[in-house]
Amino acid sequence: MKIFPENASSYGGEVDFIFWLITGVVAVASVIVIFLLLYPVLTRRRKLTKTQRYQKGEGFRNLRLIYLGILLLAIADFFFLYKEGPTWTKIEETLPDKEFHVAIIGRQWLWEIVYPGPDGKLYTADDVKKINQFYMPVNSVVHMDIQSYDVIHSVFIPNARFKQDALPGRNITRWVKMTKTGTFPLSCAEICGIGHANMKATIIVQNKEDFKKTLTKLYKK
Amino acid sequence: MNTHKKHGFWHRYFFSLDHKDIGFQYMLTIFLMVSIGGFFAYVFRMHLAFPDMKVPLFGLVTNKDYNMLITNHGLIMMMWLALGMLLAVAGNFLIPIMIGTDDMAFPKLNKISYWIFLLSVILMIASFFMPKGGLGVGWTLYPPLSVGDFGYNTPYKSFADRFFTANTFVLLAIAFEFTSLLMGGINFFVTTLNKRAKGMSLLKMPMVVWMINIANLLFMFSVGPLVAGTFMLLLDINVGTGFYDAYRGGDPLLWEHLFWFFGHPEVYVILLPPLGILAEIISVNSRKPLFGYKFILTLTLIAAVLSTMVWAHHQFVAGIDPRAATVFSIFTIIISLPFAGIILAYIATLWKGDLRFTLPMKWALGAVALFTLLGGFTGLHLGASVFDIYAHDTSFVVAHFHYTLFPTVIFGSFAAIYFWFSKFSGRKLNQTLGNLHFWLTFIFFNGFAFPLFLLGLAGQHRRIADYRQFEFLMQDPLPLYRKIATISAVILILSQFIFLFNFIWSLKRGKKETENNPWQANTLEWQTSSPPPHGNFKVYPVVNYGPYEYNRPDKDKDFTPQNEI
Numbered sequence: 076m077k078i079f080p081e082n083a084s085s086y087g088g089e090v091d092f093i094f095w096l097i098t099g100v101v102a103v104a105s106v107i108v109i110f111l112l113l114y115p116v117l118t119r120r121r122k123l124t125k126t127q128r129y130q131k132g133e134g135f136r137n138l139r140l141i142y143l144g145i146l147l148l149a150i151a152d153f154f155f156l157y158k159e160g161p162t163w164t165k166i167e168e169t170l171p172d173k174e175f176h177v178a179i180i181g182r183q184w185l186w187e188i189v190y191p192g193p194d195g196k197l198y199t200a201d202d203v204k205k206i207n208q209f210y211m212p213v214n215s216v217v218h219m220d221i222q223s224y225d226v227i228h229s230v231f232i233p234n235a236r237f238k239q240d241a242l243p244g245r246n247i248t249r250w251v252k253m254t255k256t257g258t259f260p261l262s263c264a265e266i267c268g269i270g271h272a273n274m275k276a277t278i279i280v281q282n283k284e285d286f287k288k289t290l291t292k293l294y295k296k
Numbered sequence: 297m298n299t300h301k302k303h304g305f306w307h308r309y310f311f312s313l314d315h316k317d318i319g320f321q322y323m324l325t326i327f328l329m330v331s332i333g334g335f336f337a338y339v340f341r342m343h344l345a346f347p348d349m350k351v352p353l354f355g356l357v358t359n360k361d362y363n364m365l366i367t368n369h370g371l372i373m374m375m376w377l378a379l380g381m382l383l384a385v386a387g388n389f390l391i392p393i394m395i396g397t398d399d400m401a402f403p404k405l406n407k408i409s410y411w412i413f414l415l416s417v418i419l420m421i422a423s424f425f426m427p428k429g430g431l432g433v434g435w436t437l438y439p440p441l442s443v444g445d446f447g448y449n450t451p452y453k454s455f456a457d458r459f460f461t462a463n464t465f466v467l468l469a470i471a472f473e474f475t476s477l478l479m480g481g482i483n484f485f486v487t488t489l490n491k492r493a494k495g496m497s498l499l500k501m502p503m504v505v506w507m508i509n510i511a512n513l514l515f516m517f518s519v520g521p522l523v524a525g526t527f528m529l530l531l532d533i534n535v536g537t538g539f540y541d542a543y544r545g546g547d548p549l550l551w552e553h554l555f556w557f558f559g560h561p562e563v564y565v566i567l568l569p570p571l572g573i574l575a576e577i578i579s580v581n582s583r584k585p586l587f588g589y590k591f592i593l594t595l596t597l598i599a600a601v602l603s604t605m606v607w608a609h610h611q612f613v614a615g616i617d618p619r620a621a622t623v624f625s626i627f628t629i630i631i632s633l634p635f636a637g638i639i640l641a642y643i644a645t646l647w648k649g650d651l652r653f654t655l656p657m658k659w660a661l662g663a664v665a666l667f668t669l670l671g672g673f674t675g676l677h678l679g680a681s682v683f684d685i686y687a688h689d690t691s692f693v694v695a696h697f698h699y700t701l702f703p704t705v706i707f708g709s710f711a712a713i714y715f716w717f718s719k720f721s722g723r724k725l726n727q728t729l730g731n732l733h734f735w736l737t738f739i740f741f742n743g744f745a746f747p748l749f750l751l752g753l754a755g756q757h758r759r760i761a762d763y764r765q766f767e768f769l770m771q772d773p774l775p776l777y778r779k780i781a782t783i784s785a786v787i788l789i790l791s792q793f794i795f796l797f798n799f800i801w802s803l804k805r806g807k808k809e810t811e812n813n814p815w816q817a818n819t820l821e822w823q824t825s826s827p828p829p830h831g832n833f834k835v836y837p838v839v840n841y842g843p844y845e846y847n848r849p850d851k852d853k854d855f856t857p858q859n860e861i
Binding site: 077078079080089090093094097098101104105108109111112114115116119120128129130131132133137138140141144145148149152153155156159160162163166167168183225226227229231233234236237238239240242243244245247260262263264265266267268269270271272273275 | 640
């Protein structure tokens, strides 16, 4: 049984890795907590003996095991942070050199994908606009200018493990590099009104030759 | 000290100044709100699992209905159930009697805060019946959508058109509720500081009193920005300003910051009182002192301070500077440490104890287990900003916050009700029905919330009325998970009727509680009659011992009431 949808982006694997890393450590911690909870629950049931101790848990000596628990969790915590830091920097803070550039603009309730025209530049008169159809070349860094006309939307590409809110009045540039050809869903993850549930686009990842053909077809229209 | 007089219905439920009566009024009002919120949950869960079905008692659910149902479910449960139950009800019932005094410092202020709370409830319910229908923008009320259905482009015709909208009414309701809780909170704070029984130093106060007060302080500290933000949003809707309008120099992100600057500490405002309740119940039922009283208190204060520095983890992908996200990610992960310490201290209280599996203890243990294992630990997943890119706004988040809030708010409240019911009513709740209620709630809560983790990991995004449009979300076994979640949620909701019946029936006909101190507890509320008279104590108690002196070596019996000489 698959837990995640198929990964089709260059950084999706790293996101999944962080999930499994944390899940693994948490699983060990859970076993410890379950033992700590179940042991007294199972063994100290209605034992009306006088063996109970008057322990108030004051001072470092009495609390040492709890401090150890906190220390172990702290080590685990900083290990996660250490592991995830570079991935975060890679996905969110850096922009690798672009091979293709589109604007993806949310509006109630559709996605406008703006492709650069024959001049290869965005935001010029010859730009081509497609509704809900996002063509992308495979294995290329695609820059997305994420924008919104009206309310907050959110670009969510599950197969790329990518998400970014689209805010009115802002242009947020993020990148994605799809490693597999095929069609993938793109949904809106931020509630945007009555049509929110219907707001979706299709990502069509093509090999570079097919993509060129698609582009020329787009220019003709 | 006041003498106890029998008061009529109107006096008890509308005009009484007694803190117990006011607490009871809050509780009944909140029961009403929870019924509405629960009903909404039932309708939209049914719709998610069986999209074409006419939901019994509601009918066909349209996208508009669906948005309205999820929004109001969230608002009611967060603002009116969680905040109301844990600050207003717990504070009113517990603080004066546990610190050994007759009433609040300002009984009339207490009454007024209830009236304002009631006003906020009325405004909230009125918002469902506005000409354009209930609010459907998600409980976080992000503008521009919360300004109108089409953001700032919404064609409003007149002021009346703008004012009589669910948007205005919900915002007014929230503002009034916060006013009420602020007034109540000031009252709790003054009462705790000035009216403690003789001999009760701050470190001899029961943990729950500490926790409610720290929660209150945190609430007071964080609520200001949200009230200001609410006011700006009200102006945007009704006067036509553009505080959140990007095209007129405003910024929609501003609201997100103001909202979550309150919204995240609010989670801890909600969490701390149940942690206090659990401390009482676990200590009493383990017959051991609470392990590390000062340690827990210190960690709570650290957590309270840290909780004001984590808010932007709700906004990792909302358009904030990604470099800022790193800082918030670090603080978010660090805040797990004090809570780990608190939970470990509770577990240490259990160890070598003499455990009694009474009903409140079952709720308390269930709360600790679920909150830690599935609520707290999945917080690490979401706190790690990288995984949050994927999980943000998916069902994984929904599952996470149901696992943090349900065990604390609902389990914690039920633990408290089963624990203190006999004290405040003088009658016992039926144990068989109570056990049935606990096990059904425990099992079917997991049945409802756990599948949401798996759905979220499969990429199911939130707040979608009909998943059939997304092929990848209709692959097996995802529709089955949705059905399991729905059927469990319905049974979960139905099993609350067992409690409701038990509560009402026991209040009138339950077995009389003959002992003043059935749990053999130390704290002061157990040292007076059940139910306590108006004024709580015949003679003001004088405190000589801490609240958790169980099994003191120098005493014969295993408990030492705080006022024992």
